[in-house]
Amino acid sequence: MTEDQLIKTLALQHVPKIGGTTAKKLIAHCGSAEAVFKEKKSNLLKIDGIGTLTIEGLHDKIHFEEAEKELTFIKANNIKYSYFLGEKYPERLKHCIDGPLILFEAGNINLKNKHIISIVGARKITTRGITFCEKLVEELAPYNPVIVSGFAYGTDITAHKAAIKNNLQTIGCLAHGLNQIYPKVHKKYMADVEKHGGFYTDFWSTDTFDRKNFLKRNRIIAGLSEATIVIESAEKGGSLVTADIANSYNRDVFAVPGRVTDSQSVGCNNLIKANQAHLLSTPLDVPYILGWELEDEVKPAVQKQLFVELEPDEKVVYNFLKDNNKELLDVIALNCNMPTYKLASVLLNMELKGVVRPLPGKLFEIV
Structure with a gap:
């Protein structure tokens, strides 16, 4: 341009x-x-x-x-920028009807051939939330994902710091122009974020700071990623808006469940209850549901058993896949009359038995 x-x-x-x-x-x-x-x-x-x-x-x-x-x-200020029809514009964001016309960039962002996930949640994150977020990023590190968040208090900065600690690329999506930073106390993290990734925004340097900008910013967080993970949330909050936007883009959403008495788990529990998010109980649920594979993993050869004993639910799934070849997780769940959370467990057991295998894009097929 x-x-x-x-x-x-x-x-x-x-x-x-x-x-x-x-x-x-x-x-x-x-x-x-x-x-x-x-x-x-x-x-x-x-x-x-x-x-x-x-x-x-x-x-x-x-x-x-x-x-x-x-x-x-x-x-x-040597600001980089990408046009929505240009080659440098993030691929997933191109498919979002309300994606930015021009995206401004600072740092050293490289999204080519990368898994990209957004991690969002409460600004007043609990100790439990911090521990889970750090564990999540650490256990996903072998898959080399890009960690996207909003550079705000609480969950956002926890995710960015965890990414940097694990030498992963991280992107902060800002609700203002690149001439300022909010919150100011996070200025000390800017150099590390730019070294390990960078910042995106579609706001100009002349745009006035407005809390409504955070909601507009959230569409970039959701649009960049193949999945959005909500660590914690009260009954209402910006992270739930991001999850809603991600669902509107037909992207996966994960939510970490909590006790019904925990105020910072109400939003996550409601997402799961309304079937608007996968229940995230362990970090490895993410690569399993998304169909990620380790790039350099040497997988042991699995000899298919001639006679495998299948549980009743496994037989239902096996017969469906036998007739339909490879199929999406949600389609299998619908046709086998099985909740997604239960089907995920059934498929995992079948995979361990060497009967089915996951494919990219939440597809499964018989081995």
């Missing part, structure tokens, strides 16, 4: 009534941000969902003036 193209795109982003989703719609119709500004108003109004109020002030010169100022900031 040339500087001129970037200015035009920033200018389009600056128009008050044109959000990321609408901007993408306009660009898809016209071909580029520059073409949007050149298109006749009458033609723009023919686009589905575009009304007079949407494009009001489209040609106001203030948008280009502010875009020029932001470009000056970007160049002066």
